[in-house]
Amino acid sequence: MTAAATSPLRAIGWPFPDAPDDPAWRALLAAHPAARPARVIEQHRSGYVVAEGPGQGAAAESPPEWQRRVGYRKDRIAPEDRAVVGDWVLVEGPPARPRILALLPRRTTIKRGAAGEHYRQQLIAANIDTAFVVCGLDADFNPRRIERYLLLVRGGGVEPVVVLTKADLCPDLAAARAALDDLVAQGVAVLAVNAKDRASVAALDPWLRPGRSIVLVGSSGAGKSTLTNTLLGVEKMKTGAVRERDARGRHTTTYRALIPLPSGACLIDTPGMRELKPTGEEDLAEAFEDIEALAAQCRFRDCAHAQEPGCAVRAALQAGSLDPGRYANYRKLREEVAGAAGQLAVRQTTKKAGAKVPGKAPNKRLEGKHGRY
Template sequence: MPTLQLYGWNEHFMRHFKTNKSQDLEAARVLSIQGFKHLLITEAGNLEAQLASALMNSHEPEAYPKTGDWVLVKRYDEEGIIIDTLPRINELSRKAPGTQSTRQVLATNIDAAFIVQGLDNNYNIMRLQRYLQQVIQCNILPIVMLNKADLVPNPENYRQAVKELGYNCPVILNSALNLVQQEEWTRQYLLPGHTYILLGSSGVGKSTLLNNLLGYKLQEESATSTANNKGKHTTTARQLVLLPNGSMIIDTPGMREFGVTEENGTIGIHHPLIDELAPQCRFGDCTHQHEPGCAIIAAVRNGALPEPVYRSYLKLLREQYHFQTSEADKRRNERHFSKIAKQIFKHRKDSKY
């Protein structure tokens, strides 16, 4: 099989590649990014490349090539220059860490996301709901993996608690010591030619999991701190690797923050259980917070909708609204700055200095 097809090249990217007028540009996929250096896979093998100045000047940072992107690259001796990025099928984003409301694209062109939580003090059902919500908003299939299942007496109880969230996604129990268990879910969920991403906090066992899937140590495994039960960072950059069965996984550094954004210019948290009940509300524009005749509030009161799910829903909705408001303020300030800059430029031109 040609190299590019091994790494997920398909009709979508071929169609956009054919619109390229230049004959000396190659298609390549971004495997990892280290500073200004991009490691690509081309039909001829690996290639290191940097971004063209024109690309950096004409795009917002979130549109710069990310791990998983397909790009157009021009060769110069043993290095390359990335000229442009082919249109993405999807992109996994989050609110950038910190107080500023900025959208950060983590990786692109992903078929499914493994959301990994360790059952050794890392398990947090509301944090998991945050991951699920953002992954689904980004049009990516979520797969929940409850890792280190051998460290708790009744791991099935944890799986049932995740199922009760109502997202109707696969929930896998996994242990690094149980290779038979790993072979079973690998055969079912890791499909050749598909791209997956590992998400989760530090110390949940992502590096151990990836090493087991590869059959060798790509990453050194790091123990969880005994002082605070928080993981230590092992992976330092996102990187895409080809697994022996022909599937691909993007490994990511542990994330302590995973803030929600608004995608496609719309605001709204679409939880399956709430979406199912919403048509029964008295008002079509019900916010499910204080209106009379709200079916969601009634379901919480009679126990049909778990109260933690509802509280998490409201919290995520507030975060998303705050993000959207801050983004609007930023765009308004940028337009204002651009208008002032044009006026200054015109004044200098008219005054000839």
């Protein structure tokens, strides 16, 4: 592939200046010499829309093994092995009706454990550079939920940026920022903006360079669609008011779509997520570096941070240098990640042995609703 051939792809996030330097990508391209790279820009129940350049989009015929079977029969392939918005695929056939041949290896992913008793992974987006974790500075503001989002985002190798919207309506912006000081200390960018004001959202421009892929994640009513419209400069996404009693919004965004921005970056708006279950693949130490560093200073290596002498974590809590709410969330997420990791291990072992994967999770479901705050 030449630079001329990849220039339209660069406008929709092609990650290479020219031909791909990834050996797995090269091997697939060589195996399908007549195929063309395309990106999945929309995902619907009935199929995919792919594009080979900006301003394009065509319904694509997916491989038979991706297609859902009717009735109670199982799918032929796990949902996480099918394409999602942001994926790069190889297609053939006319541009108006392309056919997907292969899924190119993912560089990054954002995913969560699907709701329900069964262990399943739900992919939100693929091949993302940065995730804007959007949270409104109204009743939607919740540092514990933000920490959960960061755990899932970082678990897929994606850079997180916390975007606090409705800054113009916040009576105490300094206090809201201070509640996220632990995240800032770990190098996470935290920005407060008025999502309706283009001058205000200009603070996001460093992450919106040409060729970059961004995804918006956050609760319904947080302002994701409003932010998308402001970045686009047109009212493309439907927006709605939030309920006064809890600042929750309705799902104005009902499916994921990749949209090229005037800056040359690509943006994926997503429906609000109210349940954020870990998949078991997350690295808790990466999301809670401060607590892990304290735990390493405890006198005993297996310290439970309860009554043991020489506990650095308990000392930090007593001194007020560690937020009790953050520590409680750390313990909660540690339990959830461990439980999901056990379910994942059983599922992988069962698959490798060729046996039927059990429908119910092998471990007892954790108390409470995962990720609901």
